[in-house]
Amino acid sequence: xxxxxxxxxxxxxxxxxxxxxxxxxxxxxxxxxxxxxxxxxxxxxxxxxxxxxxxxxxxxxxxxxxxxxxxxxxxxxxxxxxxxxxxxxxxxxxxxxxxxxxxxxxxxxxxxxxxxxxxxxxxxxxxxxxxxxxxxxxxxxxxxxxxxxxxxxxxxxxxxxxxxxxxxxxxxxxxxxxxxxxxxxxxxxxxxxxxxxxxxxxxxxxxxxxxxxxxxxxxxxxxxxxxxxxxxxxxxxxxxxxxxxxxxxxxxxxxxxxxxxxxxxxxxxxxxxxxxxxxxxxxxxxxxxxxxxxxxxxxxxxxxxxxxxxxxxxxxxxxxxxxxxxxxxxxxxxxxxxxxxxxxxxxxxxxxxxxxxxxxxxxxxxxxxxxxxxxxxxxxxxxxxxxxxxxxxxxxxxxxxxxxxxxxxxxxxxxxxxxxxxxxxxxxxxxxxxxxxxxxxxxxxxxxxxxxxxxxxxxxxxxxxxxxxxxxxxxxxx
Numbered sequence: 001x002x003x004x005x006x007x008x009x010x011x012x013x014x015x016x017x018x019x020x021x022x023x024x025x026x027x028x029x030x031x032x033x034x035x036x037x038x039x040x041x042x043x044x045x046x047x048x049x050x051x052x053x054x055x056x057x058x059x060x061x062x063x064x065x066x067x068x069x070x071x072x073x074x075x076x077x078x079x080x081x082x083x084x085x086x087x088x089x090x091x092x093x094x095x096x097x098x099x100x101x102x103x104x105x106x107x108x109x110x111x112x113x114x115x116x117x118x119x120x121x122x123x124x125x126x127x128x129x130x131x132x133x134x135x136x137x138x139x140x141x142x143x144x145x146x147x148x149x150x151x152x153x154x155x156x157x158x159x160x161x162x163x164x165x166x167x168x169x170x171x172x173x174x175x176x177x178x179x180x181x182x183x184x185x186x187x188x189x190x191x192x193x194x195x196x197x198x199x200x201x202x203x204x205x206x207x208x209x210x211x212x213x214x215x216x217x218x219x220x221x222x223x224x225x226x227x228x229x230x231x232x233x234x235x236x237x238x239x240x241x242x243x244x245x246x247x248x249x250x251x252x253x254x255x256x257x258x259x260x261x262x263x264x265x266x267x268x269x270x271x272x273x274x275x276x277x278x279x280x281x282x283x284x285x286x287x288x289x290x291x292x293x294x295x296x297x298x299x300x301x302x303x304x305x306x307x308x309x310x311x312x313x314x315x316x317x318x319x320x321x322x323x324x325x326x327x328x329x330x331x332x333x334x335x336x337x338x339x340x341x342x343x344x345x346x347x348x349x350x351x352x353x354x355x356x357x358x359x360x361x362x363x364x365x366x367x368x369x370x371x372x373x374x375x376x377x378x379x380x381x382x383x384x385x386x387x388x389x390x391x392x393x394x395x396x397x398x399x400x401x402x403x404x405x406x407x408x409x410x411x412x413x414x415x416x417x418x419x420x421x422x423x424x425x426x427x428x429x430x431x432x433x434x435x436x437x438x439x440x441x442x443x444x445x446x447x448x449x450x451x452x453x454x455x456x457x458x459x460x461x462x463x464x465x466x467x468x469x470x471x472x473x474x475x476x477x478x
Contacts, residue, residue: 023120023172023356024328025292027157029279030079030176031272032072032128032149032183033312035301036065036321038269046227047266051277052323055296056334059327060373063338064398068345069388070300070312070319072130077103078345079299080131080140081111082364084388086453088132091460092313092390097469103133110361112349113141113174119358122171126156127178142176149180150202154278165286172291172356179275181206182268185302186311189264191257210267214260226259227266230305232422236415238429242391242407242461247303247311258305265304293328293355297344306422315394315403315413316423320387326351331373340372341385341398384443391460393453395444402428402440406460414440 037044041053041061068078073093074085083106085091090098107114113123125142128149129135136144145160146152157177164173184203187195190211196204214222241248253261276296283289299322303309306318313319324344327333346366353360354368365386371377387394394403401423403413414428414437427433448454 025172025288026116026121026174026352026356027279027283027292027294028174028176029153029179029276029294029296031179031181031269031276031298033185033300033302034182034269034272034298034323035304035318036063036323038182038266038302039323042323046225047270049270049273051273051280052296052325055276055280055294055327056325056336058333059294059325060332060335060337062324062340062342062369062372063336064340065297065322065324065342065344066320066385066387066396067298067300067322068343069390070314071390072299073132074388074390075299075345076130077132078343079297079348080113081106082346082349082361082366083110084346084365085132086388086451090132091388092465093130094465094469097465098132100133104139107133107140110349110364111140112352113137113176115141115349115353115358115361116174116356117141119356120171121356122169122173123176124160124173125176125178127153127176128180129178137176148202149178150206151275153177153179154275154282157279158282161282161286161288165288177279179272181272181275182265182302184268185261185265185304188310189257189260191260206268206271207264210264210271213267214263222263223259225266226263229258229262230307230422232306232424233308234424235307236413236424236426238411238413238426240405240407240411243405243411243413244307244309244314245462246313247309250305250310251308261310262304265302290329293326293331293352295348295352296323296325297348298322307424313390315387315389315392315401317417317421326369326373332375337372339398340369341382341396342369343385343387384440386444386447390462390465393444393448393456395440395447397440400436400440402437402444404441404444404456406456406458408458410456410458412437412441 039049039052040047041056067075068084069075071093074091077085088099088102117123123142124145125137126145129137133139145156184207187207190207196208300312301319301322303314303318322344347369350360350366351369354370367380371379385396392403392405394401399418401415405411412428413426414433415423416427
């Protein structure tokens with residue numbers, strides 16, 4: 001009897017392994033702070049991203065992709081769980097103010113790493129984490145292989161893909177590679193007061209290297225590499241300082257600083273593209289490419305001078321929209337989708353589950369994009385997309401974007417991307433837009449009410465949020 005049970009167990013393990021090999025490998029590549037238009041394949045003539053371009057040519061690029069929240073931790077939480085950060089009572093970067101119990105409950109049952117690990121995948125992670133509840137992503141279902149977010153993910157992929165290609169691993173893999181750049185633009189192209197002595201050597205290294213490159217250029221060469229200033233330099237009308245307080249000091253910059261900032265942002269993007277190229281080359285050399293789905297995106301964008309602003313955390317296109325590319329067997333190649341409304345944070349998990357024939361968790365707001373990628377099955381009809389920020393919620397139907405801010409008086413903005421793509425005009429008080437605004441507001445508030453997020457608070461400024469964070473941190477120490 002014991003022998004029969006043992007034989008059954010061995011056969012079961014064998015067939016599970018065989019079936020597992022039929023599953024596609026997943027190679028997920030993410031950059032940090034790369035806006036949707038920061039790719040030469042998107043028509044940007046001021047930088048060269050041959051490796052991202054190659055991936056786009058091989059696959060399907062969603063051009064109308066928004067992040068769930070235009071800042072690191074909330075966006076990454078969404079990418080790894082399919083949930084908004086507001087589901088755990090937080091919408092900003094913080095190590096203290098989130099609901100730890102809710103985080104544990106969500107990631108235990110529904111993080112992408114745990115889901116794929118339970119489905120028989122080897123779940124591997126290298127690079128930047130920056131997540132609620134953990135530093136090493138183990139609770140999210142991944143095994144960490146180095147936390148250097150610069151060359152680390154490329155080095156790891158080169159070694160690991162070669163080993164896997166040589167037959168060292170029988171399970172399908174989900175490899176999550178999280179690169180830092182072009183996020184180093186946060187150090188203001190070397191003009192930050194902390195640079196270089198107040199930053200760790202790792203954080204200062206790429207900026208320092210590029211500043212040395214800049215010194216070798218003639219004035220003509222340097223100027224030829226600087227993109228023109230944004231067309232939408234003006235603040236949106238009825239703007240309140242609290243709407244844009246992060247990154248608004250740049251409105252006092254002179255032309256030299258703006259030039260260097262833009263030059264550096266473009267060069268940092270090219271730098272990370274080269275690292276991505278190493279990963280794609282390693283995949284090609286491994287012999288695993290045929291059965292691997294490659295996904296590329298970024299956690300959020302960068303204002304880079306739009307409205308006179310820098311950095312992220314703004315409810316404007318430049319900070320909200322990101323690249324989103326899928327490539328692999330069965331996925332349409334060299335296709336740019338400019339009409340489908342997508343959120344990388346909420347749609348990634350259901351899409352990859354569907355592609356791997358894994359049951360999609362219930363109760364998440366995202367949709368599977370598989371019918372678009374493969375041109376098979378019923379394509380979901382999404383009329384509205386809802387996103388959030390540390391002090392705002394927004395709804396868009398592709399043309400119009402309605403935003404309500406959690407500030408005194410609950411101020412609103414309404415932009416029309418067809419008439420005013422630069423979002424310099426706020427139509428919220430324009431009577432000719434009253435009906436459109438009413439429809440969008442009704443849909444947004446109904447969604448927030450259903451999720452228990454109303455009534456909206458009126459004190460979510462950075463100052464108040466940081467005060468709450470300090471209070472919570474002190475409370476936890478007691």
